[in-house]
Amino acid sequence: MEIQGQAAIVTGGASGLGATTAKALAAKGMKVYAFDLAQGIENAEPVDNIEYLEVNVTDHDSIRAAIAKISDGKEPLRVVINCAGIGTPGRVLSRKGPHDLDQFANVINVNLLGTFNVMTLGAELIAQQEPVDDDGQRGIVINTASVAAFEGQIGQVAYAASKGGVHSLTISAARDLASHGIRVNTVAPGIVETPMMAGITPEFRETLEASVPFPARLGRPDEYAQLVLDLIGHNYINGHTVRMDGALRMGPR
Secondary structure, three states, X not given: OOOOOOEEEEEOOOOHHHHXXXXXXXXXXXXXXXXXXXXXXXXXXXXXXXXXXXXXXXXXXXHHXXXXXXXXXXXXXXXXXXXOOOOOOEOOEEOOEEOOHHHHHHHHHXXXXXXXXXXXXXXXXXXXXXXXXXXXXXXXEEEEOOHHXXXXXXXXXXXXXXXXXXXXXXXXXXXXXXXXXXXXXXXXXXXXXXXXXXXXXXXXXXXXXHOXXXXXXXXXXXXXXXXXXXXXXXOOOOXXXXXXXXOOOOOOO
């Protein structure tokens, strides 16, 4: 699918995987709308072809307002990338007692419901565009799960459940949106070097890197962005979750 001169949404677009992906799409000539919270946008660097919009992915009205703005733009929306997410540790039962239900619900709300929210409303606008090829393709949604969807570790019950949900909705959403010419795929990263990893000690970093079969290092955000571009460009990949993890299979801890 040709993306130059088209529009994209990237959630979590002010930092981490989202920021790197937004820049990669903008460099290919897309008009990118980076959704993020106000604090993230304040710290984001200005980039040509990227417009930052204050959006809370758990707020339906917030997303609708942003989508309305995008629909007024001259570039048709073709791509939606969901990168926004949180990870709050907690065991089902710990010394402090049962897992806090509000904490669990918050992770599900951001990671799963937020993804569904943006995917649904973004797809509604993509479906209004003219097809770009003889197959009737109009666009693509790429969501972000995690290897925790398959091998959730101790203390990851909320995160694993949320990312497992993102993985599970992929094939169903792809089938739902097929009649509109919209593909749906998901990326499941392993251990990637994002701002959340900045505070780890060198010793712990070495341990993490040694756990990855090959290449024995942390993944890079630009490798995630490259995979996103590959999925956009490959018109026959649909309804699939792609692991990006260096053959890592997470142990229990």
